[in-house]
Amino acid sequence: MLTETMILSFGGQGGVTAARILALAAVSGGKYAQAIPHFGAERRGSLVRSYLRLSDKPIRRHSSIKKADLLAVFAEKILRIVDVNELLRDNRQIILNTKNEDIKNKTGVKCYCIDAAGIALNLNLVAAGWPIVNTAMTGAMARSLNLSIDSVVNAIKQTFSGKLAEVNAKAAEIAYREVRLCETF
Amino acid sequence: MKHSEYLIAKPSKGSAGQTGLWRSFRPVYHVERCIRCLLCCFYCPEDVIEVHYHRFILFHYEYCKGCGICASICPEDAIEMVEEEE
Amino acid sequence: MRTLLTGNYAVAEAVKLSRARVIAAYPITPQTTIVEKLAEMVEKKEIDAEFIRVESEHSALAAVYGSAVAGLRSFTATSSHGLLYMYEMVWWVANARVPLVMAVVTRTIGPPWNIHTDHTDLLTMRDSGWIISMAENVQEAFDLTVQGFRISEEAGLPFTVGMDAFQLSHTAEVVDLPSQQDVDAWLPERRQPYRIEPEDPVTVGCIGPNEYTAKLRCNMAREMEKAKELVNRVDEEFGKSFGRRYGGLVEEYRLEDADYAVVMTGAWSGDAKDAIDMLRKEKLRVGMLRLRYFRPFPQKELRKLLEEKEVLVVDRDFSMGHMGILGIEVSSAIGDITNVIAGIGGVDVGVDDFKMMFRKFADKKLRKIEWWPEEMFL
Numbered sequence: 001m002l003t004e005t006m007i008l009s010f011g012g013q014g015g016v017t018a019a020r021i022l023a024l025a026a027v028s029g030g031k032y033a034q035a036i037p038h039f040g041a042e043r044r045g046s047l048v049r050s051y052l053r054l055s056d057k058p059i060r061r062h063s064s065i066k067k068a069d070l071l072a073v074f075a076e077k078i079l080r081i082v083d084v085n086e087l088l089r090d091n092r093q094i095i096l097n098t099k100n101e102d103i104k105n106k107t108g109v110k111c112y113c114i115d116a117a118g119i120a121l122n123l124n125l126v127a128a129g130w131p132i133v134n135t136a137m138t139g140a141m142a143r144s145l146n147l148s149i150d151s152v153v154n155a156i157k158q159t160f161s162g163k164l165a166e167v168n169a170k171a172a173e174i175a176y177r178e179v180r181l182c183e184t185f
Numbered sequence: 186m187k188h189s190e191y192l193i194a195k196p197s198k199g200s201a202g203q204t205g206l207w208r209s210f211r212p213v214y215h216v217e218r219c220i221r222c223l224l225c226c227f228y229c230p231e232d233v234i235e236v237h238y239h240r241f242i243l244f245h246y247e248y249c250k251g252c253g254i255c256a257s258i259c260p261e262d263a264i265e266m267v268e269e270e271e
Numbered sequence: 272m273r274t275l276l277t278g279n280y281a282v283a284e285a286v287k288l289s290r291a292r293v294i295a296a297y298p299i300t301p302q303t304t305i306v307e308k309l310a311e312m313v314e315k316k317e318i319d320a321e322f323i324r325v326e327s328e329h330s331a332l333a334a335v336y337g338s339a340v341a342g343l344r345s346f347t348a349t350s351s352h353g354l355l356y357m358y359e360m361v362w363w364v365a366n367a368r369v370p371l372v373m374a375v376v377t378r379t380i381g382p383p384w385n386i387h388t389d390h391t392d393l394l395t396m397r398d399s400g401w402i403i404s405m406a407e408n409v410q411e412a413f414d415l416t417v418q419g420f421r422i423s424e425e426a427g428l429p430f431t432v433g434m435d436a437f438q439l440s441h442t443a444e445v446v447d448l449p450s451q452q453d454v455d456a457w458l459p460e461r462r463q464p465y466r467i468e469p470e471d472p473v474t475v476g477c478i479g480p481n482e483y484t485a486k487l488r489c490n491m492a493r494e495m496e497k498a499k500e501l502v503n504r505v506d507e508e509f510g511k512s513f514g515r516r517y518g519g520l521v522e523e524y525r526l527e528d529a530d531y532a533v534v535m536t537g538a539w540s541g542d543a544k545d546a547i548d549m550l551r552k553e554k555l556r557v558g559m560l561r562l563r564y565f566r567p568f569p570q571k572e573l574r575k576l577l578e579e580k581e582v583l584v585v586d587r588d589f590s591m592g593h594m595g596i597l598g599i600e601v602s603s604a605i606g607d608i609t610n611v612i613a614g615i616g617g618v619d620v621g622v623d624d625f626k627m628m629f630r631k632f633a634d635k636k637l638r639k640i641e642w643w644p645e646e647m648f649l
Binding site: 035037060 | 407438441442538544621
């Protein structure tokens with residue numbers, strides 16, 4: 001079965017790398033995967049869409065994803081700019097980076113929350129003034145994508161090296177444990 | 186179909202949309218430390234710092250991307266970058 | 272080894288495994304990461320090659336022309352405006368019968384400035400004497416690059432691998448990467464019609480009687496004709512060693528029993544195949560003939576495989592004052608076709624578009640030349 005995921009992030013938050021890490025994790029588990037960066041010039045701070053396709057069979061299509069099964073939102077602020085309902089198929093889910101315990105989820109969509117920025121800051125994962133949220137987000141997304149946390153950790157270790165790999169892997173592990181379902185309306 | 190429509194772009198305010206949304210740190214102005222050198226205005230790549238009566242400056246937060254160049258060029262630390270609240 | 276690579280990195284790996292000795296290139300989006308990766312490989316000594324930095328694409332192709340004539344396996348890559356800037360050398364290396372491989376990451380020609388895919392840039396090479404191929408996915412881009420060295424060196428003609436900007440160049444997909452040993456065993460030693468060597472001075476391409484040029488061109492045309500068999504043979508031999516066979520000049524997809532045949536090329540063929548599978552479930556008998564090569568052009572295959580079928584040619588390019596370039600080419604072989612022009616300037620065309628397009632075609636609701644989607648061009 002084909003699962004299509006869309007990652008909404010700000011340029012510089014590592015949305016593209018997150019898609020790659022999850023694709024790597026899926027491929028190591030024998031699946032087929034496709035990680036597609038935002039088509040075009042990414043700018044730090046601007047809204048970037050990256051796409052991830054996972055399937056048991058080879059993936060042939062190459063167009064962008066218009067409506068996703070899973071939407072990962074790397075910053076709560078993004079919810080103010082985009083209408084997530086437009087980007088999701090029916091009855092699908094969101095994974096949101098937020099420190100708000102009681103986020104009022106008005107989207108009507110099943111929403112999983114994770115304080116990815118908090119995890120990153122606790123681990124001192126900061127680059128150019130920003131908490132690096134992408135690896136924590138991969139951990140949080142792994143559950144919904146039926147990927148084992150081990151495969152995600154291995155993919156992170158293939159992507160980064162040394163201490164950086166260790167800390168990023170840790171962020172993913174914590175997020176995998178801490179991600180929870182928010183109240184839906 | 187007018188071909189010029191697709192070829193010609195005119196300078197306009199905020200042609201990339203509300204780029205203020207890109208910001209994760211906001212420049213905050215401390216007027217008491219400012220010596221009116223106006224380096225921040227000259228260095229701002231987005232032209233979002235306005236000078237009022239040669240006395241003080243004003244940020245256009247709608248379009249300021251929060252790059253922090255103004256804060257680092259300021260010789261008196263009169264501009265501080267403060268993390269945006271969600 | 273099963274791994275995950277972008278199209279650009281896959282091509283760089285193919286160049287490495289083919290043991291190219293000289294690489295020269297000038298960076299341009301979306302080609303940049305191919306040569307960035309190769310430069311990194313040279314720097315880390317993972318590949319025994321020289322990377323020549325140049326100030327333009329014209330010089331890039333001129334540099335590899337020199338190294339290739341001297342007998343070294345050589346590679347360059349470009350896109351769009353870069354290709355146009357090297358255009359003089361494109362013709363020179365073909366007429367000089369120099370085997371080398373170039374990747375063209377297809378990108379729209381401006382203005383307006385646009386970095387996304389369409390196929391017009393690649394097709395400007397049509398009449399130049401290059402062998403021109405086009406990949407559907409990252410694996411095929413890898414395979415065509417390795418095969419390209421063999422085909423180019425056997426035919427004595429330069430070879431280009433086309434692949435779509437971003438959809439392949441920057442998209443990471445599953446790739447089966449063969450070992451160095453296996454590629455070494457498959458790819459023969461370089462050969463070429465002539466070479467320049469310090470001990471045996473020659474001049475290449477100096478002025479001569481006009482008949483020389485005429486005879487050379489005729490010879491080149493015959494060699495290009497022979498390359499059809501060569502492409503098919505190399506595809507088969509590659510299949511024997513690596514387990515992947517594409518069909519040579521063309522790939523057939525659910526074509527045999529089809530009433531409607533779609534002719535197209537490039538990364539979006541995958542989306543169209545998904546659409547075909549869905550329409551088949553709705554009992555619409557549609558199939559695809561995918562052009563893997565523009566040159567040499569597979570007239571014979573088109574005539575045989577498209578006989579008695581309604582033919583739709585989908586172009587991501589256009590020849591001003593006429594029709595889509597593939598449309599022109601295919602009608603030269605089989606006559607009457609319907610021609611859709613879509614995805615120009617990188618406009619995203621996906622599975623749903625193709626479903627609707629093929630359905631409309633079967634319902635005879637498309638014009639002879641139809642810009643897709645209609646509502647965009649009202």
